[in-house]
Amino acid sequence: EVKLVESGGGLVQPGRSLRLSCAASGFNFAAYGMHWVRQAPGRGLEWVSGISRTSGSKGYADSVRGRFTVSRDNAKNSLFLQMNSLRPEDTALYFCAKIGGEGVTGMDVWGQGTTVTVSS
Amino acid sequence: AIQMTQSPSSLSASVGDRVTITCRASQDIRNDLGWYQQKPGKAPKLVIYAASNLQSGVPSRFSGSGSGTDFTLTISSLQPEDFATYYCLQDYIYPWTFGQGTKVEIK
Numbered sequence: 001e002v003k004l005v006e007s008g009g010g011l012v013q014p015g016r017s018l019r020l021s022c023a024a025s026g027f028n029f030a031a032y033g034m035h036w037v038r039q040a041p042g043r044g045l046e047w048v049s050g051i052s053r054t055s056g057s058k059g060y061a062d063s064v065r066g067r068f069t070v071s072r073d074n075a076k077n078s079l080f081l082q083m084n085s086l087r088p089e090d091t092a093l094y095f096c097a098k099i100g101g102e103g104v105t106g107m108d109v110w111g112q113g114t115t116v117t118v119s120s
Numbered sequence: 121a122i123q124m125t126q127s128p129s130s131l132s133a134s135v136g137d138r139v140t141i142t143c144r145a146s147q148d149i150r151n152d153l154g155w156y157q158q159k160p161g162k163a164p165k166l167v168i169y170a171a172s173n174l175q176s177g178v179p180s181r182f183s184g185s186g187s188g189t190d191f192t193l194t195i196s197s198l199q200p201e202d203f204a205t206y207y208c209l210q211d212y213i214y215p216w217t218f219g220q221g222t223k224v225e226i227k
Contacts, residue, residue, distance in 0.1 A: 035216075037164070044205075044207065044218060044219075044220050044221040045156070045158070045164060045207050045209075045218045045221070046218065047209065047215065047216040047217060047218060050214065050216065059214025059215055059216070060214070060215060061121075061215045062121055062215060065215075095163055095164070097163075097164075100166070100169065100175075104166075104169050104173075104175070104176075105152065105154070105169050105170050105211055106154035106156075106166040106168075106169035106170075106175065106209075106211070107154070107156075107164075107166060108166045108169075108175065110163035110164060110165075111163065112163055113163065
C-alpha cells in the first residue's frame with residue numbers, strides 16, 4: 001500500500017522552529033517529486049513547498065520563502081520541512097503529497113496531515 | 121506569483137445536475153493545471169491532471185478542459201458523493217498556486 005505519514009506537528013510559540021517529517025512507504029520514494037501543502041482552519045489549500053527527486057530543484061511559496069526549508073532523505077524514504085521564525089499565520093494542517101509520475105503531473109497520494117499551531 | 125481565480129466560490133446543485141467550475145490564471149500556464157476534490161476532514165484527492173486527463177479511478181462524469189489561461193472542470197451528472205470543495209492548482213512554475221476553492225453544496 002502506498003502511504004504517506006506526517007509527523008512533527010504541535011504547539012509552538014511565535015518565532016520558534018519546528019521540523020515536520022513525512023514517512024513514505026509502498027513505492028520507490030526516490031523516483032518521485034514531493035510537496036507540502038497546508039490548510040489553515042476553515043480556509044482553502046495553500047501550496048507550501050516542493051522538491052524534485054534528487055533535491056536539485058526546490059520551490060517555496062512567497063509566504064514561507066526564507067523561513068522554511070524542504071529536504072528529503074531518499075535512503076530513509078523521508079521528506080522534511082524545517083520551519084523557522086514561525087508566525088501565527090503558519091497555523092495549519094500540513095499535508096505531504098507525492099507527484100504521480102509516469103505522466104501524471106498532479107499530486108496523486110496524500111498523507112492525512114499534521115497540525116501546527118503557532119501561539120503564545 | 122501566478123494568481124488563480126476560481127469561480128464560483130460556491131454553488132448549490134441537485135443530484136443529476138451538470139456542474140461547471142472555472143479557473144483563470146493570471147498568465148499563460150499551458151495545460152499545467154490540476155483539479156482536486158476535498159471533503160471535510162479529509163486530504164485532497166486528485167481528479168484531473170494536465171488540464172484534461174482523468175486520474176485513474178475517478179468516474180468518467182468528471183472532465184476537464186482548457187489551456188493557456190482559462191480552464192473548466194465539469195461534472196456531467198452530479199452524484200451524492202460529489203458534494204465537496206474543488207480546487208484548481210497551477211503546476212506550471214514555482215511557486216505553485218491554488219485557486220480559492222468552489223464548494224459544491226446540495227440544493
